[in-house]
Each structure stands twice: as structure tokens, then as C-alpha cells.
Amino acid sequence: MDIKAFQDYYPDDVAHCYGCGHLNDQGLQIKTFWDGDETLTRYTPEPHHTAVPGYVYGGLLASLVDCHSTGTAAAAKYREEKRSMDSLPALRFLTASLKVEYRKPTPLGVPLEIRGRIREVKGRKVVVDVELKAQDAVCVTGQVICIQVPEDFLK
Amino acid sequence: MDIKAFQDYYPDDVAHCYGCGHLNDQGLQIKTFWDGDETLTRYTPEPHHTAVPGYVYGGLLASLVDCHSTGTAAAAKYREEKRSMDSLPALRFLTASLKVEYRKPTPLGVPLEIRGRIREVKGRKVVVDVELKAQDAVCVTGQVICIQVPEDFLK
Numbered sequence: 001m002d003i004k005a006f007q008d009y010y011p012d013d014v015a016h017c018y019g020c021g022h023l024n025d026q027g028l029q030i031k032t033f034w035d036g037d038e039t040l041t042r043y044t045p046e047p048h049h050t051a052v053p054g055y056v057y058g059g060l061l062a063s064l065v066d067c068h069s070t071g072t073a074a075a076a077k078y079r080e081e082k083r084s085m086d087s088l089p090a091l092r093f094l095t096a097s098l099k100v101e102y103r104k105p106t107p108l109g110v111p112l113e114i115r116g117r118i119r120e121v122k123g124r125k126v127v128v129d130v131e132l133k134a135q136d137a138v139c140v141t142g143q144v145i146c147i148q149v150p151e152d153f154l155k
Numbered sequence: 156m157d158i159k160a161f162q163d164y165y166p167d168d169v170a171h172c173y174g175c176g177h178l179n180d181q182g183l184q185i186k187t188f189w190d191g192d193e194t195l196t197r198y199t200p201e202p203h204h205t206a207v208p209g210y211v212y213g214g215l216l217a218s219l220v221d222c223h224s225t226g227t228a229a230a231a232k233y234r235e236e237k238r239s240m241d242s243l244p245a246l247r248f249l250t251a252s253l254k255v256e257y258r259k260p261t262p263l264g265v266p267l268e269i270r271g272r273i274r275e276v277k278g279r280k281v282v283v284d285v286e287l288k289a290q291d292a293v294c295v296t297g298q299v300i301c302i303q304v305p306e307d308f309l310k
Contacts, residue, residue: 016205018212026203048181050171051249052304057173058250059221063214094206094260095213100253149207 005031006039006071009085014092014149019067030064032071032116039072039116039128045108056106061140064114065130066095069144072116073126077148080121093126093146106132106139124148160186161194161226164240169247169304174222185219187226187271194227194271200263211261216295219269220285221253224299227271228281232303235276248281248301261287261294279303 007020007030018027032041041064049060073093078085106112113133120127124147132140162175162185173182187196196219204215228248233240261267268288275282279302287295 014207018204019214049173052169059174059218062217066214098255102250
């Protein structure tokens, strides 16, 4: 895997996302990497990320699925354009639609592994399928439709 | 509206949820009330709940939709059983499926209004439709399938 995460390439003016911005010091600061044709984020929730005692809060899991996917979408688009992630113009994606299925309670206190598979790259749209595991069990699955942010939106 | 929110009725042993538990002092502590046949949560995101500068983080919006809905599901079930929310046994719901559509960017720095409509109460399942507004504009819609937590799960 690369040493530098997708999120480390985000330009400073769009690196404040609570889930994945490296400049948000109160945020989750998730880090996503290529692992073959899949993308991988590892994240260990904090003790206060509780649903009911002993289990991870569903909103945090949705947040992980979300930011893992927007990062994956950007990486997929750079790859499609055969560009490195530090080339310009920078590509950022926002979430149009997020769907999360909670298949079993996710235990708190262990590292989580979030994997993305790119279902579709079509124009400004990228669709990502996500699987989240704890202790090798699939706890959550999701599908995220990401839309490339217009350049003028970010100015 | 009642003075006491749905979440204030949650028993202490299940009141640690990051989104809605009144005992999670690092959490969002959202408060939901009946407003006629709809349910209503008002929440103002913190400055660090950023997506791109000026807009609210999608994972936080998903979290608000989520906890608003599990609270709504509990209230709907109590109402169906013609019981007050402080009667026993306590009813709690977890999220089985969360779907969120981001219809327009949600501005940061203003109060958000989250409304729930109960689509279905059937056995242990409650389906809630959610609309989230900022400055009277619908920014997010969602649908959440909530499942009543088995009593032995909470012991």
C-alpha cells in the first residue's frame, strides 16, 4: 500500500471534513489506501462512540462508510484519468446518496476494516460498494453514490 | 410540545448513545419531541462539523437522521401500545437500515430542523421517513428501518 493516504492529497482548502480532513483536529481523520483494486480504511472507534454499551454507534459507522467512499471515488477517478493524486486540477467528491445496512452489532474496542469496491465510474458520478468488518465478521454493508464537486463550488 | 424529550425517557443503562444518549457527555445529545403526528428535532451543528468549508458534514447529517428515527420509532411504538414513555418495559430501537439522500448542501452555522413521519409500525419494526431543513429549504431526506431491541440484548 502507498504510504500516503488518499486524504493526504486533498488540497488544504478542502481538507476540513469532519470525517476525513487532515486539517480537522476534532474530526475522525480517516486514512484510505489502495489494496489492489479495492480500497481499505482501518479505524478504531473511540470509547465514546457508543450505541448501546459494548457496540459502535451507527452514525459513526455511516460516517466511515461515507468518507471512505468519497475518498475511494476520488482515487478511482484519478486512476481512470491515469493521473497521480497530486496532479491538478484536484478532484473531490461529495455524497449524493448513502445507504447503510446494519447486519450485526459492531463491537466497540476493536479495529474496524472498511473495504470499498468501485461499482461504477461514469462522468462525474462514482458508485462505491462498501463492506465493514470487525474481527473478520461483516457487520455493515453500504452503497454510496458520489458526485464530483464542481470546481467553482470550491472557490 | 412536551417538555421532556423522547431521549430523556431512555433508561440509564441504554442512554450512552453518541447521537442521543443523555449520559454521553461527548455526544450530540439530540432531543426529539412530538409535534402533532410528526416528530421534531432541532440541532445546530458545531463549527467543526464541516464537510467543505461553510457546509455541514454528511456523516453528521446521517447521524441526526439515524437517532431522530430510533427515537421516533420508540415513541411511535409507545403510542401504538397506548403507554407513556416512562412505563415499563422500556422500548428501545436500533437501526437496521439507513438511507440518506443529500439534495442540496446543508449550510453550517444555522439551526437544522429534522422532522419524522411514521410510515409503518409492524411488530418489532418501525419505518420512519425523515426530512431535514435548513433555513426552510429541504437539504436532506432519509428513510430508516428501525428494529426493536430484544430485551435480553440489553442485559
